[in-house]
Amino acid sequence: xxxxxxxxxxxxxxxxxxxxxxxxxxxxxxxxxxxxxxxxxxxxxxxxxxxxxxxxxxxxxxxxxxxxxxxxxxxxxxxxxxxxxxxxxxxxxxxxxxxxxxxxxxxxxxxxxxxxxxxxxxxxxxxxxxxxxxxxxxxxxxxxxxxxxxxxxxxxxxxxxxxxxxxxxxxxxxxxxxxxxxxxxxxxxxxxxxxxxxxxxxxxxxxxxxxxxxxxxxxxxxxxxxxxxxxxxxxxxxxxxxxxxxxxxxxxxxxxxxxxxxxxxxxxxxxxxxxxxxxxxxxxxxxxxxxxxxxxxxxxxxxxxxxxxxxxxxxxxxxxxxxxxxxxxxxxxxxxxxxxxxxxxxxxxxxxxxxxxxxxxxxxxxxxxxxxxxxxxxxxxxxxxxxxxxxxxxxxxxxxxxxxxxxxxxxxxxxxxxxxxxxxxxxxxxxxxxxxxxxxxxxxxxxxxxxxxxxxxxxxxxxxxxxxxxxxxxxxxxxxxxxxxxxxxxxxxxxxxxxxxxxxxxxxxxxxxxxxxxxxxxxxxxxxxxxxxxxxxxxxxxxxxxxxxxxxxxxxxxxxxxxxxxxxxxxxxxxxxxxxxxxxxxxxxxxxxxxxxxxx
Amino acid sequence: xxxxxxxxxxxxxxxxxxxxxxxxxxxxxxxxxxxxxxxxxxxxxxxxxxxxxxxxxxxxxxxxxxxxxxxxxxxxxxxxxxxxxxxxxxxxxxxxxxxxxxxxxxxxxxxxxxxxxxxxxxxxxxxxxxxxxxxxxxxxxxxxxxxxxxxxxxxxxxxxxxxxxxxxxxxxxxxxxxxxxxxxxxxxxxxxxxxxxxxxxxxxxxxxxxxxxxxxxxxxxxxxxxxxxxxxxxxxxxxxxxxxxxxxxxxxxxxxxxxxxxxxxxxxxxxxxxxxxxxxxxxxxxxxxxxx
Numbered sequence: 028x029x030x031x032x033x034x035x036x037x038x039x040x041x042x043x044x045x046x047x048x049x050x051x052x053x054x055x056x057x058x059x060x061x062x063x064x065x066x067x068x069x070x071x072x073x074x075x076x077x078x079x080x081x082x083x084x085x086x087x088x089x090x091x092x093x094x095x096x097x098x099x100x101x102x103x104x105x106x107x108x109x110x111x112x113x114x115x116x117x118x119x120x121x122x123x124x125x126x127x128x129x130x131x132x133x134x135x136x137x138x139x140x141x142x143x144x145x146x147x148x149x150x151x152x153x154x155x156x157x158x159x160x161x162x163x164x165x166x167x168x169x170x171x172x173x174x175x176x177x178x179x180x181x182x183x184x185x186x187x188x189x190x191x192x193x194x195x196x197x198x199x200x201x202x203x204x205x206x207x208x209x210x211x212x213x214x215x216x217x218x219x220x221x222x223x224x225x226x227x228x229x230x231x232x233x234x235x236x237x238x239x240x241x242x243x244x245x246x247x248x249x250x251x252x253x254x255x256x257x258x259x260x261x262x263x264x265x266x267x268x269x270x271x272x273x274x275x276x277x278x279x280x281x282x283x284x285x286x287x288x289x290x291x292x293x294x295x296x297x298x299x300x301x302x303x304x305x306x307x308x309x310x311x312x313x314x315x316x317x318x319x320x321x322x323x324x325x326x327x328x329x330x331x332x333x334x335x336x337x338x339x340x341x342x343x344x345x346x347x348x349x350x351x352x353x354x355x356x357x358x359x360x361x362x363x364x365x366x367x368x369x370x371x372x373x374x375x376x377x378x379x380x381x382x383x384x385x386x387x388x389x390x391x392x393x394x395x396x397x398x399x400x401x402x403x404x405x406x407x408x409x410x411x412x413x414x415x416x417x418x419x420x421x422x423x424x425x426x427x428x429x430x431x432x433x434x435x436x437x438x439x440x441x442x443x444x445x446x447x448x449x450x451x452x453x454x455x456x457x458x459x460x461x462x463x464x465x466x467x468x469x470x471x472x473x474x475x476x477x478x479x480x481x482x483x484x485x486x487x488x489x490x491x492x493x494x495x496x497x498x499x500x501x502x503x504x505x506x507x508x509x510x511x512x513x514x515x516x517x518x519x520x521x522x523x524x525x526x527x528x529x530x531x532x533x534x535x536x537x538x539x540x541x542x543x544x545x546x547x548x549x550x551x552x553x554x555x556x557x558x559x560x561x562x563x564x565x566x567x568x569x570x571x572x573x574x575x576x577x578x579x580x581x582x583x584x585x586x587x588x589x590x591x592x593x594x595x596x597x598x599x600x601x602x603x604x605x606x607x608x609x610x611x612x613x614x615x616x617x618x619x620x621x622x623x624x625x626x627x
Numbered sequence: 628x629x630x631x632x633x634x635x636x637x638x639x640x641x642x643x644x645x646x647x648x649x650x651x652x653x654x655x656x657x658x659x660x661x662x663x664x665x666x667x668x669x670x671x672x673x674x675x676x677x678x679x680x681x682x683x684x685x686x687x688x689x690x691x692x693x694x695x696x697x698x699x700x701x702x703x704x705x706x707x708x709x710x711x712x713x714x715x716x717x718x719x720x721x722x723x724x725x726x727x728x729x730x731x732x733x734x735x736x737x738x739x740x741x742x743x744x745x746x747x748x749x750x751x752x753x754x755x756x757x758x759x760x761x762x763x764x765x766x767x768x769x770x771x772x773x774x775x776x777x778x779x780x781x782x783x784x785x786x787x788x789x790x791x792x793x794x795x796x797x798x799x800x801x802x803x804x805x806x807x808x809x810x811x812x813x814x815x816x817x818x819x820x821x822x823x824x825x826x827x828x829x830x831x832x833x834x835x836x837x838x839x840x841x842x843x844x845x846x847x848x849x850x851x852x853x854x855x856x857x858x859x860x861x862x863x864x865x866x867x868x869x870x871x872x873x874x875x876x877x878x879x880x881x882x883x884x885x886x887x888x889x890x891x892x893x894x895x896x897x898x899x900x901x902x903x904x905x906x907x908x909x910x911x912x913x914x915x916x917x918x919x
Contacts (some may be wrong), residue, residue, distance in 0.1 A: 059805055059812070070816040071799060073809045093809065109832045120816075144797035144819035146790070156786045156884060158891045161828050165895055169902035176903055180748040181910040185917070207914040209682065210743050227918040234919070278919075288678055290744070300677045 030055050031129065032065050035138040049132075049514060049573065054080040057119055065137055071120030079135070086110050098194075180206055188223070188230065197222050211293040226289075232277065239283045246596050258307045258315050286595070301325065301579040304589040325578030328613070332569050335533035339620060345528050349535070352569075361525040364508050364561035369393050379420060379612070387419045395549045405542030406601070413437045416443060423505060424585040435505070440522045443506075444496050451492035459478050533566055538602050539594040568622040649767070652688055660727035664734035667693075680741035682749065683915075690739040694732060697909055698756070701729050702901050703725035729763055732756060748914055754908040755900055762896035766826045769890045777886045780879060791878050793823055796873045806862040811851075814844035815866060823877060824884070832892065834885035841877055847869035 029051040036044050048427035050065070055064035058075040065079075073093035080088045091105040098118035099107045108586060109115040109126060111133045111608040117124040121141035126135045142148040154160060162168075184204035191197050204223045212220050219225050224240045240246065249255060262270060270280065286299050301324075321331040332353045340346040341361055350356040369376055370393060384390060388398055398416040400409045411417070414437060424432035425446070436442040498504050500512045500522045511525035550556060552567040576591075577583025594602035667690060676684040704725045708718055736756050744750045766811055784792075797819050804815040814906055817840040845867070852867045 066633075068801070068805055070804050070807075070812040070819070080797045097808070144794070144824045145825075146793040146797050146819075150790075150824075152787065152790060155790065155824055156737035156887055158828070158831070158888055158895060161831060161888075165898045168895070168899035172899055176751070176906040176910060180751065180907065181913060184914065188917070204918070206746075206748050207918055208745070208747055209749055209915075210745055225919060230917050265685075272685070291678060291681070293791050298678075302677070317728075356875035 029132055030064065030081075031132050031134045032135060033136040034066075034138055044327070053077055056134075057124070058092075062112075065124065065139060067119055067122045067139075067492060069120035069139070072415060073120065076119055081133065082108070085111070086117075089117060111387060131266065134557040148210075166469055169259040190228075191224055197224075208290060210290040212289055213291070213296040214294055215296060216289060217293065233279075234282070234284050235279075236283050239287075247598075249595050249597075250287065254315060255307075258311055258318075258615040259305045260310070260314075271499050273586065276386050299590045299595065301590075304593070304595075307330075308589075323589075325581070326589075327577040329578075329583045330593055331568060333534060333566070335532070335564070336530065336535045338528055339529065341525065341528065347530075350565060352564075356564055358530075358564050361511060362529075362561045363511070366555040366561075366563075366565070368559075369398070370556045376420075383419060395553075395555065401541070406540045407531055407540070410531065412484075417509075419511070421505075436498070440500070440506070440524050441520075443499065444520045447499070448492045449498050451495065459614065496522070534592075536597075538594070539592070540601065645796075646768060648719045648722040648726065649721050649771075655698055656720075656727035658722045659724075662729035664726075664731045665733050667738055676741075680738070681743050682739050682741060682742075683919075687741060690735050694735045694739055695730055695912070697728055697735065698904065698908065702905065705898070705901075726763070726767060729760055732762055737741075748907060748910050752904060752911045754816055755907050759897055759900045759904055762893040762900065765880040765895035766897060769893060773886050773890045777883065777890075780882045782879075782887065784879075786883070789876070789883065792876050793873075793880065796869060796876060800866065800869045802874065803862060803865045808868065809865060811848060811866070814840075814847055815870075817872065818844045820869065823880060828888070828892075830882055831888040834881055836881065839877070841873050845874055 030050060032048045032050065032055070034046045034048070036043065037044075039377045040232060052063050054256040055078075056066065056075055056080065057063060057065040057071060057072070057077045058072040059067060059072045063075060067076075067477075073095050075092050076095060077097055078090050078092055080090070081610055082088055087109050089097065089099070089104075089107045089109065094105070096102070096103055097169055099109070100116055101398065111126050112369070115126040117126065120145075121139055123140045124618040125136040125138075127136070134317075140160070174594035187203045191202070194424070199221070202221045202223070205221055207223070208220065225241075228233050229236070229237055242256070250258075273280070286303055288297060305324040308320070311320060311322050323330050325608040334350045334351045334611055335356075336347050337350050337356050337358045338345055338360055339348045339350075341359060368374065369375055380389040380393045380397070381391050386396070397413055400416065401407075404411055414419075418437075422432065423435040423437060425435060426427045435446055500506050506512055506524060513525070515523070517522040527620055544552075553565040555565050558565060568588045573583070576587045577585070579586055579588040590602055592602060594600075668688060671680060674686050676686055681687050704721060708720055737751055740749070740753055744753070759854075781789075799813055801819060804812050807815065821840045826836060836842075846868060848863060848867050852861075852864055857864060
């Protein structure tokens with residue numbers, strides 16, 4: 028029994044060189060040491076790595092000596108017994124030992140199967156120093172990225188569009204075509220951000236008005252469409268060009284979205300710029316020669332004087348007419364009322380206000396708010412009402428019974444006559460007691476006992492009702508002081524009082540909001556303190572407004588485009604304005620909020 | 628290496644002086660591209676688009692059309708450089724135009740957006756365009772500076788010589804380490820087993836190899852050899868000095884790999900991102916007309 032060790036090496040061209048070493052021994056060693064019978068120049072092999080022993084039964088025992096172990100038929104092991112006749116493969120480091128027999132001799136062939144080092148292995152030398160193999164190939168990356176982008180951002184959104192055709196509202200979740208959205212929708216349309224088809228109904232067709240009116244059912248045209256076309260300013264060369272291009276691309280003109288632009292970012296829709304109005308209205312009369320609307324452009328310098336709607340006649344049905352403030356119109360609403368007397372700080376009214384202040388919340392003199400009540404929305408004022416706003420001072424009391432004051436009925440002359448006759452029929456307290464109807468004022472201005480100014484009947488102690496009735500309706504009487512009285516023929520009781528008309532709104536074409544002008548005092552616009560008659564129209568002219576307001580691009584404190592006061596789709600409501608008007612100057616707004624007063 | 632600068636180095640003027648693509652025809656394309664950018668910028672500032680500038684205004688569409696045509700033309704350089712021609716449309720002229728017109732796209736593309744950006748296909752196209760341009764700018768910087776650094780580092784050795792010296796030192800190490808005990812032999816083996824060209828793109832670009840087994844083996848063996856008297860025929864001493872040499876060779880090789888990676892990396896972004904950009908542009912344009 029003996030071993031034959033075959034050391035196999037290869038020349039550079041791959042030719043095999045075999046050196047054979049016979050050993051007549053029962054055991055031999057495998058190791059890096061030169062003394063080992065199977066000498067392996069392999070740093071992964073221990074100096075003395077393993078012992079191969081021939082057993083009596085002809086088998087071969089392989090035992091690790093240093094403890095590093097070896098692979099046998101691919102499995103790690105420290106000790107193994109193999110049948111040389113059946114053959115086996117032992118792996119030590121980079122070397123492969125193949126066991127076989129040649130008659131009685133056990134043949135162990137040793138061959139290096141791995142290169143000495145990684146660098147020495149066969150390498151693709153052309154790409155070794157480049158990024159090839161380190162990064163995915165450029166071509167692969169290019170096509171992969173392109174494919175992903177086209178699938179995710181083109182095919183998927185298109186699929187979504189066709190999937191939801193005809194659906195009114197999509198389920199609340201992500202929808203791929205929202206990846207096409209060029210910007211957030213305005214706050215008014217924010218709820219539609221995943222429902223692209225609510226506006227973009229047809230593929231490759233620009234958004235049509237039908238999409239808008241599907242929800243905005245009550246919006247009407249600005250004017251007769253034929254007249255609108257006539258009124259349009261002729262297009263400049265650039266506008267003509269862009270019109271021609273737009274026509275080519277099937278974008279008809281005059282669509283809602285031309286003014287109401289969307290996808291411009293969250294928040295309010297941007298306000299309509301002034302030029303959308305002024306391009307037609309700036310010189311409207313040159314194209315619409317029969318128009319009654321005055322030309323209007325920039326508020327600073329191209330806006331006509333205001334034309335409030337004024338009562339021009341009270342005979343028969345009330346007639347109203349829009350008259351320019353430049354004409355200094357007067358308005359007779361049927362009431363006699365001197366603002367100056369009531370707002371004086373020194374006269375009897377002021378003194379009376381001072382006395383009644385505790386009861387009615389007046390100051391040392393009357394103020395506008397003591398008689399004028401705001402509407403709930405704060406935009407305007409309610410009509411002045413006798414019972415609510417005048418009777419604190421102007422009482423119609425005729426008799427005190429216990430704690431209760433009996434009053435004449437306001438607004439009903441026939442009832443006044445009837446009440447007075449009934450009063451006298453019952454005897455009239457003053458007859459027996461020689462007392463006035465009530466102890467109270469005799470005349471306005473003659474105040475005693477801090478009582479209101481009662482109905483006044485001229486000289487007291489009427490023997491008969493007729494005289495009292497005539498007195499109350501005549502000059503110096505309670506009705507006559509404030510109202511126009513129509514005297515009946517002698518012997519008739521048919522006293523008539525002119526019905527009073529108060530206009531709640533004068534500016535019918537523009538919108539004025541008192542609430543938005545809280546920073547101003549009443550008197551900064553309304554010259555009430557100087558007015559001695561109710562016929563004075565206390566409306567400020569455009570000059571007053573221009574103290575603060577100017578055109579869109581002006582340097583005024585409040586640059587104001589047309590849309591601040593005027594509505595394109597005019598109705599009875601306020602014109603639409605965004606909550607925050609970006610044309611306003613931020614710092615000025617903060618000035619106002621800090622000082623409560625507009626600068627300048 | 629197949630960059631435009633390498634090609635242009637072969638092109639030398641008749642008077643012997645060299646003119647790069649950046650200076651081509653006294654900066655003709657810089658002037659043209661600068662003019663285009665300036666006109667686009669002035670137009671943007673002077674044209675009153677209501678309510679605000681965006682890609683959907685007439686000016687926005689105009690800039691967008693110019694931009695997409697430019698992008699398509701610029702991407703044709705890849706086709707063009709594979710063909711030869713001379714004169715005005717020599718590759719150098721073409722590359723010069725490519726660089727400067729590509730830079731002007733930053734202005735045209737940005738103005739086209741009207742600064743309205745978001746998480747959508749439109750902004751994706753814009754970002755991809757910027758990536759392509761930025762990688763291109765990096766390419767120019769790399770091509771102007773890195774070759775000098777590379778030749779300084781190579782010091783006359785070629786890549787083949789670098790590989791050969793690595794293999795030679797490995798073989799020597801392998802032989803010298805044969806008598807060593809298993810502990811030290813394993814250290815040397817670890818150095819041999821490690822791929823000198825291994826490590827990902829991060830290692831290549833940063834030239835940091837914290838897991839370098841050669842350095843580790845050297846440091847371990849130095850701890851032994853450093854404290855004992857020098858003996859001439861001590862195999863450990865021999866391995867020690869061989870490991871030191873291998874470290875020097877590796878340092879030069881790795882520096883070379885880093886410079887080469889820095890030189891090449893831009894094309895791995897520039898080219899695929901151009902394709903991605905064209906795909907995003909298709910989606911961008913179709914989407915605009917699909918929903919408009």
